Amino acid sequence: MAPGVEPTRERILRTAFELFHEQGYHATAVATILRESGLNPGSMYHAFGSKDDLLIGVLEFALVLCRPAVIAPVEAREADPIGRVFALLGQYRAGMELRGCRMGCPIGNLALEVADDHPRARELIHRNFENWAGMVGEWLEAAGDRLPRDCDRVRLARFVLTVMEGGLMQARAAGDLGPFDESVAELRRYFDVLEEKARGERVGKAGTKTRGGAPRGPG
Amino acid sequence: MAPGVEPTRERILRTAFELFHEQGYHATAVATILRESGLNPGSMYHAFGSKDDLLIGVLEFALVLCRPAVIAPVEAREADPIGRVFALLGQYRAGMELRGCRMGCPIGNLALEVADDHPRARELIHRNFENWAGMVGEWLEAAGDRLPRDCDRVRLARFVLTVMEGGLMQARAAGDLGPFDESVAELRRYFDVLEEKARGERVGKAGTKTRGGAPRGPG
């Protein structure tokens, strides 16, 4: 293959991913995917047995794409683990703003449109969510004692996803980022409370166990 | 019209509402709506100019249905204003459980499927959300000084919707109510914190004078 020429399979996947994100699964015709990717039916049906198979491919594609395309940019820009959570939310916000409050989350959209009818797709959507939340969970683990001892990091990470998806949905319906911003603000307030509680736990611990000093650990 | 015979228009609306909820908008064929409602194309196109018009009708229908079908049962069962919030979430949970973690919220589904392409539908979905959150907001207002003074009731009501929609989405993807329950548990914890803070404000107010700024009048 000549350099710079995208392999057929990936070209279809990328095009389909974009179109599913823009229009949804059912509203996207195979003919449109072919036109946008500049390919013929036979090429697509050589790579994917059906439109449903293509959907599965797209969801596997998204699973692979998540860390490099979504998580890594945030980690590059923001070092603080809790700061990263809100930087991630800010990144989705920026995307929505660019697109005029349209489209939202590509996985979330498919979740509500196809999860009930395509068992394999449902499973992959679930894994996309778990993958996303798992990476946020790593950040929350890294936050260490800045979060309360009894705070379930995995659960809190899923909650971040909950707030993001719910916020994006309402922002899209409103045609305005207000509902998203307000949801994130409530989440921020929740995190503030958690961090404050953890601060209390640290000074209590410092008094009885280790030497006194700054509540924060080593930089 | 004979008693007990449902008017054509309402029969179509109810059938379409159910099918849109079960299968989504694009996946539901007009022919299916006609079959399920036992009507002919001409009857439907006499009442609604197009499938898109029917979608609008369904969203107006849902707007009217919200208080009697969703809010009223909760208010009948639970008297405590904050208890009502979680009773409402419990009601959606029960629905999801009955349906084997399928379908989710009928409005939320349409929000992600059609909001971008149907401006009038987007507006009505937005009004459905605002209506729902407005009623939850009334409960939060009624909670009076059980919530902190600086707690924006309207914003918190939208946050409840955010958590519900995000939780339903993940529960559907997981095929399990776990993610919904965990999201609601985090919200419960948030409410606990807010209520505790409000308790602190109440004893502070009863004892010493509050800090600067215009003190609020009696709730």
Next chain:
DNA sequence: ATGCGATTTGAACGATCGTTCAAGGAGCCC
């Protein structure tokens, strides 16, 4: 050059999509 599997071409298919409309009741006022 030749042979051969992998890939692409693009016309064509049957099914289903949303929609139309001439014809025919149903109910009601005069």
Next chain:
DNA sequence: GGGCTCCTTGAACGATCGTTCAAATCGCAT
């Protein structure tokens, strides 16, 4: 009963849907 309006009937339409496949072409080892 006649006439008018409102509503229903159901066959049929053109468009578009996802998909197929025989033929052509490409990539490459021999």
